Amino acid sequence: MNAPEIQIKNVSMVYPVNNGQDIVALTDVNLDIQEGEFISLLGPSGCGKTTLLRIIADLNQPTAGSVAIRGQSPRDIRMQRKYGIVFQNPVLYDWRTVRRNICMPMEIMGIPKKERTARINRVLELVGLQDFGDKYPFELSGGMQQRVGIARALALDPEFLFMDEPFSALDEFTREKLNEDLLSIWSKAKKTVIFVTHNIPESVFLSDRVVVLSPHPGRISAIVDINLPRPRENSIRETPEFYEYVTKIRRSFEGV
Amino acid sequence: MSVAIGKREQRIVAIVWVIGIIVVWELASFLLKYVIQDPMASAKLPYPHIVAMTFVENWKILLEAGLVTFSRAAIGFALGSSVGILLAVLMSLSKTMERIAFPYLIVSQMIPVLGLAPIIFNIVRDMNVSRIMIAAYITFFPVAVNMLSGLKSVEQEKKDLLFSIASSKFKVYQKLMLPFSMSYLFTGLKIAAPMAVTASILVDMLGSKSGIGVKILYSLYSNSSNIFWASVLTSAFMGIISFYVVVFAERLCLPWQKATPRKEGVRA
Numbered sequence: 001m002n003a004p005e006i007q008i009k010n011v012s013m014v015y016p017v018n019n020g021q022d023i024v025a026l027t028d029v030n031l032d033i034q035e036g037e038f039i040s041l042l043g044p045s046g047c048g049k050t051t052l053l054r055i056i057a058d059l060n061q062p063t064a065g066s067v068a069i070r071g072q073s074p075r076d077i078r079m080q081r082k083y084g085i086v087f088q089n090p091v092l093y094d095w096r097t098v099r100r101n102i103c104m105p106m107e108i109m110g111i112p113k114k115e116r117t118a119r120i121n122r123v124l125e126l127v128g129l130q131d132f133g134d135k136y137p138f139e140l141s142g143g144m145q146q147r148v149g150i151a152r153a154l155a156l157d158p159e160f161l162f163m164d165e166p167f168s169a170l171d172e173f174t175r176e177k178l179n180e181d182l183l184s185i186w187s188k189a190k191k192t193v194i195f196v197t198h199n200i201p202e203s204v205f206l207s208d209r210v211v212v213l214s215p216h217p218g219r220i221s222a223i224v225d226i227n228l229p230r231p232r233e234n235s236i237r238e239t240p241e242f243y244e245y246v247t248k249i250r251r252s253f254e255g256v
Numbered sequence: 257m258s259v260a261i262g263k264r265e266q267r268i269v270a271i272v273w274v275i276g277i278i279v280v281w282e283l284a285s286f287l288l289k290y291v292i293q294d295p296m297a298s299a300k301l302p303y304p305h306i307v308a309m310t311f312v313e314n315w316k317i318l319l320e321a322g323l324v325t326f327s328r329a330a331i332g333f334a335l336g337s338s339v340g341i342l343l344a345v346l347m348s349l350s351k352t353m354e355r356i357a358f359p360y361l362i363v364s365q366m367i368p369v370l371g372l373a374p375i376i377f378n379i380v381r382d383m384n385v386s387r388i389m390i391a392a393y394i395t396f397f398p399v400a401v402n403m404l405s406g407l408k409s410v411e412q413e414k415k416d417l418l419f420s421i422a423s424s425k426f427k428v429y430q431k432l433m434l435p436f437s438m439s440y441l442f443t444g445l446k447i448a449a450p451m452a453v454t455a456s457i458l459v460d461m462l463g464s465k466s467g468i469g470v471k472i473l474y475s476l477y478s479n480s481s482n483i484f485w486a487s488v489l490t491s492a493f494m495g496i497i498s499f500y501v502v503v504f505a506e507r508l509c510l511p512w513q514k515a516t517p518r519k520e521g522v523r524a
Contacts, residue, residue, distance in 0.1 A: 093435070095510065
């Protein structure tokens with residue numbers, strides 16, 4: 001095996017609380033992620049999956065342990081603007097149209113205008129919003145807004161894509177549709193993806209590996225390789241193999 | 257469309273109100289004069305149609321006087337807004353700055369303008385500068401407070417997004433903090449604009465030679481009640497106009513607010 005792209009070593013995260021009973025969000029997490037892998041961090045609320053992602057993205061600092069991304073610190077990776085991030089909420093700027101929302105990070109990075117326009121056109125098509133570029137966020141449905149958030153991250157053409165429950169606020173139909181879209185986007189541009197979710201079928205459908213976390217304190221309780229063939233379409237959800245993976249992961253929670 | 261109906265209803269309500277006030281006013285004037293038979297009735301509450309006629313007859317003088325006051329109020333308003341915005345940005349940048357400045361801001365609002373205006377006039381000895389300064393003084397507080405509350409209301413995730421691409425503090429303000437706070441700023445401006453006009457009128461009364469406040473004061477003393485009422489009406493218009501100028505500017509600057517944004521529960 002190659003040297004891991006992302007190496008998480010003994011990471012712990014403790015939130016101090018006034019009454020002395022500190023909240024242990026993560027304890028001693030170890031994980032290696034390979035280049036081009038699609039990894040899901042799966043677990044119930046309070047298992048620290050979002051915290052772990054935020055530590056990898058340098059949005060939080062671990063209280064112990066370290067993360068190395070290609071041998072560099074998360075801060076270095078962030079300062080080099082090497083990752084794109086999608087949040088639970090679309091996090092769109094209300095005063096900007098869809099196009100200008102996607103454009104915003106590129107403006108800050110100083111990407112030339114011509115290049116920006118080209119990229120916006122490309123990602124809008126990728127997420128199927130060609131006709132909505134000049135709309136304001138409030139004119140879009142929740143699913144469309146979330147797609148703008150994804151398009152904005154993709155426009156940066158980042159080497160890593162970090163996604164924090166991006167579809168959790170959406171209904172099942174939209175979610176499955178966007179899952180499929182996400183895979184087709186990913187298959188075209190093999191990025192390393194870390195995807196946080198609390199939805200078991202979603203994690204099975206998307207991932208190469210599902211990292212199961214359990215709460216109190218947050219830790220990795222299982223890592224499940226998903227050996228379903230790619231490219232995957234939504235019809236795969238009806239196969240016995242898919243069902244087996246879902247059951248296997250669900251059972252791993254029952255033991256907790 | 258439901259929005260259009262809402263607007264039409266609003267307009268109808270406004271028209272009914274205006275007509276209602278005029279009718280009640282006419283009636284009250286009539287009662288005062290003929291039922292109560294007050295000898296001072298025409299001075300206490302002249303008929304609105306007579307006031308309106310006086311207004312039309314003297315529109316040139318009133319407009320001139322109004323413009324003198326209004327233009328100074330506008331300059332002061334612009335000045336005060338700039339100071340307010342600057343203060344808000346400084347306070348949002350530094351907690352220490354906020355802790356130092358905020359108590360003074362509060363105290364500054366406890367000094368009555370009525371007392372402050374003569375002091376400032378005594379120092380600067382210039383009517384126009386006094387008008388501008390008082391208008392600015394009245395303006396900066398609501399602007400600063402609302403702007404600061406806007407800057408503080410920016411959601412953490414929106415900031416995280418910029419943090420994730422390592423943007424500079426300057427860019428964070430330019431791309432996120434300032435545009436986000438615009439609607440808060442306009443709330444402050446809408447509160448401040450009529451207040452700035454009122455303050456300028458007040459300064460007029462401290463011994464100015466021109467301005468709408470002078471008209472109000474002189475006509476009050478010289479017992480020409482029709483001019484007095486017409487002047488008061490002019491002042492009221494000035495306040496209303498100042499408010500709607502800000503509203504208009506807001507529509508122009510914040511086009512994404514034209515429709516009421518769908519906040520929650522939007523689904524694909």
